[in-house]
Amino acid sequence: MNDCIIIGAGPAGLTAAIYLARFHLSIRLLDNGSSRAATIPRTRNHAGFPDGIPGRDLLGLMQAQAEQYGAVVEMVEATAIARDGENFVVSTTNGRLPACTVLLATGVVNNRPAMPDDLHDEALARGLIRYCPICDGYEVTDKRVGVIGDGAHGMREALFLRGYTRDLTLIAPSAALTLDPSCCAALDDGGILRVDGPCRGFAIEGDRIVVDTPAGALHFDSIYPAMGSVIRSKLAVAAGARATDEGCLEVDEHQRTSIPGLFAAGDVVRGLDQISHAMGEAGVAATAIRNLLADRHPIRR
Incomplete structure (x- = not known):
């Protein structure tokens, strides 16, 4: 026993x-x-x-x-x-x-973005994808960061990261962003950009990760999936x-x-x-x- x-x-x-x-x-x-x-x-x-x-x-x-x-x-x-x-x-x-x-x-x-496993694992190993801003937000200080998420959860993660960098973009993972007026006001007050989804693909180019969106290809030093x-x-x-x-x-x-x-x-x-x-x-x-x-x-x- x-x-x-x-x-x-x-x-x-x-x-x-x-x-x-x-x-x-x-x-x-x-x-x-x-x-x-x-x-x-x-x-x-x-x-x-x-x-x-x-x-x-x-x-x-x-x-x-x-x-x-x-x-x-x-x-x-x-x-x-x-x-x-x-x-x-x-x-x-x-x-x-x-x-x-x-x-x-x-x-x-963690719920992950829709991307091939090998690409995800390489991006994770290189710090191009990160899942915990409490753990490693310091490492993206003053870098260009994308947050893949929506609603209040996505907003909160983006605002948390605003304590490390001012270059932030919130991107909806699968459709247009669904943010209530208070979320929009908070993001605007923090100077955080908003981009509708879906995220149609990901790629690594040099030292950056690229997210393909309806607004075009966006390049980031790191992205944080805020997808629960x-x-x-x-x-x-x-x-x-x-x-x-x-x-x-x-x-x-x-x-x-x-x-x-x-x-x-x-x-x-x-x-x-x-x-x-x-x-x-x-x-x-x-x-x-x-x-x-x-x-x-x-x-x-």
Whole structure:
């Protein structure tokens, strides 16, 4: 019997694995290889790395640290979570695993512009596409930036980036922009240009990314898709956990979901979508898991 099965091997899942393993608990971490953090070319706002660190390198260091203390990492996809008395059974593509507790740290998936995967991956690696202005807005200081989005969400992302550059254009992804008068007024006040969609194609030319629109080809140093994301909470929701309309799992101050023994941390919970924030939630969840297990059976050496 595993003391805890962690589903998701991003910053939240790996942080929890480190904590729980150092509590001398039996930990199995399920990794399907899809952590969003692994796609970060280099994060420069994560404390302790003045020159930045690639997301994949950060995850590698965290996994090695968890395994050093006894956590078991398994490359497998979790397919279902079911109650078994006060415990759980997690179904995977490689069989069924019993656990006293489960921590869901599955994160989110960004909605991407309609472009070929190879072009998207090259643009992402070169900083021509960026998904997190909180993380890397500093890197586009005084550069020409396009925001692909619409409505209030697109407006808010463009206004956030206005703190880094004045050369901003909001582009609708698929049709004419749908902005209410207050959105238009805010964009005008910030000097942010507006261009109707659809975005009909993308290309890389030299050090710039080109967006083809009805208004013509627009060249940018970087573009930010502000198209939302898909929260990967379906395993917990299918098991009966409460979630918001958007799919974020509802948790209390100890990261406990509405199902006793099922915890959640990181981007799958409503929050800041930041590595540091996910890691903090994971530390809280891991400590709560340890204390729950100790209430059931004393943890002693």
